Amino acid sequence: MSKHYLSIEGVNKFFGQGAKQSCVLKNVNLNIKKGEYISIIGHSGCGKSTVLNIVAGLLPATDGVVILDGKEVNSPGPDRSVVFQNHSLLPWLTVYENVALAVNKTFKKTKTAQERHEWILKSLEMVHMSHALDKRPAEISGGMKQRVGIARALAMEPKVLLLDEPFGALDALTRAHLQDEVMKIQAEINSTIIMITHDVDEAVLLSDRIVMMTNGPEATIGEILEIDLPKPRNRIEMADNPKYNRYRQAVLRFLYEKQRKVEVLTSAEKPKSTQASLKKAASA
Numbered sequence: 280m281s282k283h284y285l286s287i288e289g290v291n292k293f294f295g296q297g298a299k300q301s302c303v304l305k306n307v308n309l310n311i312k313k314g315e316y317i318s319i320i321g322h323s324g325c326g327k328s329t330v331l332n333i334v335a336g337l338l339p340a341t342d343g344v345v346i347l348d349g350k351e352v353n354s355p356g357p358d359r360s361v362v363f364q365n366h367s368l369l370p371w372l373t374v375y376e377n378v379a380l381a382v383n384k385t386f387k388k389t390k391t392a393q394e395r396h397e398w399i400l401k402s403l404e405m406v407h408m409s410h411a412l413d414k415r416p417a418e419i420s421g422g423m424k425q426r427v428g429i430a431r432a433l434a435m436e437p438k439v440l441l442l443d444e445p446f447g448a449l450d451a452l453t454r455a456h457l458q459d460e461v462m463k464i465q466a467e468i469n470s471t472i473i474m475i476t477h478d479v480d481e482a483v484l485l486s487d488r489i490v491m492m493t494n495g496p497e498a499t500i501g502e503i504l505e506i507d508l509p510k511p512r513n514r515i516e517m518a519d520n521p522k523y524n525r526y527r528q529a530v531l532r533f534l535y536e537k538q539r540k541v542e543v544l545t546s547a548e549k550p551k552s553t554q555a556s557l558k559k560a561a562s563a
């Protein structure tokens with residue numbers, strides 16, 4: 280097993296041209312082991328999705344490289360599947376057909392039709408969606424759609440699963456259920472996961488390491504927190520665990536003390552009296 284299964288090396292990302300060019304990411308470096316669960320946390324707009332999209336191959340890095348299992352990432356590929364916050368199921372296909380589309384494409388040459396059928400059923404069973412195989416996305420809840428999206432992503436057996444705020448649009452209870460399911464699945468199949476989140480508890484509960492990003496522009500990795508808590512983790516027990524609470528506080532301190540964000544409002548939005556105080560706070 281390679282120590283560095285996935286490496287992000289010296290990544291810079293600029294958007295725009297000429298005078299409008301901006302440096303969103305500066306010198307991002309991260310090494311991830313196989314089977315690790317990494318969360319990326321940071322204030323809105325710092326560049327978390329940009330990092331994920333570069334790893335997914337959806338965006339090119341301006342400088343630097345991403346290497347996955349010994350190969351440089353230059354484009355999207357079946358070895359990296361992405362789950363976005365807003366379910367991206369095809370509305371005219373059933374739950375089964377949505378997963379089948381990905382499975383049939385990925386395993387066209389390597390699995391028989393019967394094996395693919397069984398694999399689709401198994402993937403949906405993992406996320407407890409076997410009861411809704413023939414339903415279309417409009418007929419199931421938001422949490423169920425997200426389950427199907429996760430099943431579809433896992434069914435492709437990616438080397439890395441990339442989750443961009445996968446639970447962000449869900450209510451608290453559904454979110455907790457789905458987090459528990461993802462924890463169980465990861466324990467079962469040992470997938471390597473990078474997840475973007477804004478939720479400090481979610482990051483501490485699920486991750487092996489939390490990558491905390493500085494504010495942009497020129498955002499980079501500010502701190503990395505190793506979560507040394509045995510798995511499986513139980514959310515109720517964690518609430519009373521002093522170590523868990525220390526980790527939680529460390530992330531909160533990073534976000535709200537070290538990287539305190541001063542929201543820049545447009546001049547139309549901000550009353551005159553706040554403009555001076557915002558400037559003062561920003562330069563503090």
Ligand SMILES: Nc1ncnc2c1ncn2[C@@H]1O[C@H](COP(=O)(O)OP(=O)(O)OP(=O)(O)O)[C@@H](O)[C@H]1O
Pocket residue numbers: 294295303321322323324325326327328329330495
């Ligand atoms: N295609 C693009 N062209 C120009 N600028 C972009 C593009 N994509 C992102 N940006 C800018 O890059 C910065 C980082 O965006 P990104 O979406 O990566 O942040 P984020 O941390 O994921 O934000 P959020 O938490 O709000 O989703 C932002 O200032 C954004 O406006």
